[in-house]
Amino acid sequence: MSRGITDADRAELQALTAEILAGAVPSAELARESTERTAGAAPRVLGGASELHGADAWRRVRRLRRRSPGGARAARSPRSGRSPSTPSHIAEESLPHSYANAPYLTSLGPDTGSYRVGPLARLNIAETMPGPAPRSCWTRIVRRSVARSTPCSHTTGLG
């Protein structure tokens, strides 16, 4: 059963938030320095053939994300609530060697429709970030790649 947040809980969380923020800003700066230092030096683990398909899918999804069919941003993942358009964008295929199903973008098909989700994917698809501190980090790490029309594939310390 869900429990509400009391005033005492709120005060505790506010103190924690200040602590998290104080640590998060220098941590993001450290991550940026590390990424810039190692970019290109380490093997590109998200590179190769998958990256070609990934970059293509990324460009298509970015276009899809901006498009507004019927006034709604169909491909944009909603924060919550119903998204009746999801099944038409993603299909799943069974893999003979795994219990997992492999989803793919229906517009590209199973052979080339692979895609990635996660924090890096979100930052690549974002058009900006809320607040000056995250926007500054995002601009320096991700936006340069986005401006070149290729997704940023640097994972910290991994090239």
Added chain:
Amino acid sequence: MIELVASAERLDVLLADDDVVSPDVRVRVDRADGVGIAAVEAPRGTLIHHYEADPVGKVTKANLIVATTHNIRSLDASVLDAVAGASYDGSLPDDVFRRMELGIRAHDPCLSCATHEIGRMPLVVESSRAEGTVLERRGVA
């Protein structure tokens, strides 16, 4: 890290709103049939839940696509990229084995468990001939 900064700032804004201490935290749901699909950005990536229910509200079909599942194809491709073109002289080269692990870790799958040290992730790689004869088996289970 960028998202951590953004989330902490957002948390501060949400906590400043008095609605956050409202006792109204539950929505009553009536029994009905239908289809419901929802997607949310979880920390690891997009999470999709898809349900179908009969007229008494019993779930008749459920499908979840979790972040790790979304990334399966890309993860497979990264591991294949690490192996493709690698030389093999009776033993899998260390750098190939390492790149396979990096490729998996870069996708942050729940199955890798990021608490394992680099090089000690449970990963077993079997090298075999096309007809199935196992040549080598290495890794930590």
